[in-house]
Amino acid sequence: MELTICHLYPDVLNLYGDRGNILCLRRRLEWRGIEVTVTEKPIGSERSLGNCDLIFIGGGQDFEQETLLADLHQGKDAELCAAINDGVAVLAICGGYQMLGNYYETYDGHRCDFIGAIDLCTIGSAVRMIGNYMFRCDAESGGAVVVGFENHSGKTRLGEGVKPLGRVIAGYGNNGEDGTEGVRWKNVFGTYSHGPLLPKNPGLCDNILLTALIRKYGHATLDPLDDTAENRAHDEMAARLTKTG
Ligand code: GLN
Numbered sequence: 001m002e003l004t005i006c007h008l009y010p011d012v013l014n015l016y017g018d019r020g021n022i023l024c025l026r027r028r029l030e031w032r033g034i035e036v037t038v039t040e041k042p043i044g045s046e047r048s049l050g051n052c053d054l055i056f057i058g059g060g061q062d063f064e065q066e067t068l069l070a071d072l073h074q075g076k077d078a079e080l081c082a083a084i085n086d087g088v089a090v091l092a093i094c095g096g097y098q099m100l101g102n103y104y105e106t107y108d109g110h111r112c113d114f115i116g117a118i119d120l121c122t123i124g125s126a127v128r129m130i131g132n133y134m135f136r137c138d139a140e141s142g143g144a145v146v147v148g149f150e151n152h153s154g155k156t157r158l159g160e161g162v163k164p165l166g167r168v169i170a171g172y173g174n175n176g177e178d179g180t181e182g183v184r185w186k187n188v189f190g191t192y193s194h195g196p197l198l199p200k201n202p203g204l205c206d207n208i209l210l211t212a213l214i215r216k217y218g219h220a221t222l223d224p225l226d227d228t229a230e231n232r233a234h235d236e237m238a239a240r241l242t243k244t245g
Helices: 020-030 062-067 069-085 095-099 202-217 228-244
Strands: 002-008 035-041 054-057 089-093 103-105 111-113 120-137 145-158 166-170 183-185 188-191
Touching: 002 020, 002 202, 020 035, 020 054, 020 202, 054 095, 054 202, 062 069, 062 095, 069 111, 089 095, 089 202, 095 145, 095 188, 120 228, 145 228, 166 228, 188 202
Parallel strands: 002 035, 002 054, 054 089, 089 188, 103 120
Antiparallel strands: 103 111, 120 145, 120 166, 183 188
């Protein structure tokens, strides 16, 4: 088995080292003898998102999101929509997650029209939502408790019939009001959780990998790995957030 991972906009969307998630995806495949190719698609790169099995998009500040708009609307928007509709697995974080929706209106009134692959929109608020947070994935996304870190001004609302990735246990998630976090649409996993999301949450990583493998091969299983260290880090953070949450 093999997977091709496409890292979209690594040049501008890489806040808090979001690219560490690529390393995690890669290693957890290689440790199981599954081949991986990672291709980077920065601003100005050729299109061809449809040829990959998994697309990763990190987060970025309002400035970076506005910087990439011209390139996005030169065809990558349509390609990304087509890939999502075709069931390509996607992990998108914060600014990258917002980009899959209809638009983002910044707090100071700039409007970024995004790709509209998923019916959701984001509006900037005066108060930033910052800090370590925790949510439980819905059952269809594995049910795992995820510990993460969020930093956003945008409040995201999901459209009718669009399901979240999970429900907030501590922190803000999509908007700090309706208890939802992220989005789960076709094979897309969207989340506000920055940085080492996958190293801290190996169960979620494997869920995303399985989603991509099953789409490609019809069925797939992943050999178990020794996640003792990862689970200890996860449980330590979950315990802290339970006390403060
Ligand atoms: N600019 C967006 C917001 O503040 C996304 C930020 C991010 O990716 N951290 O909502």
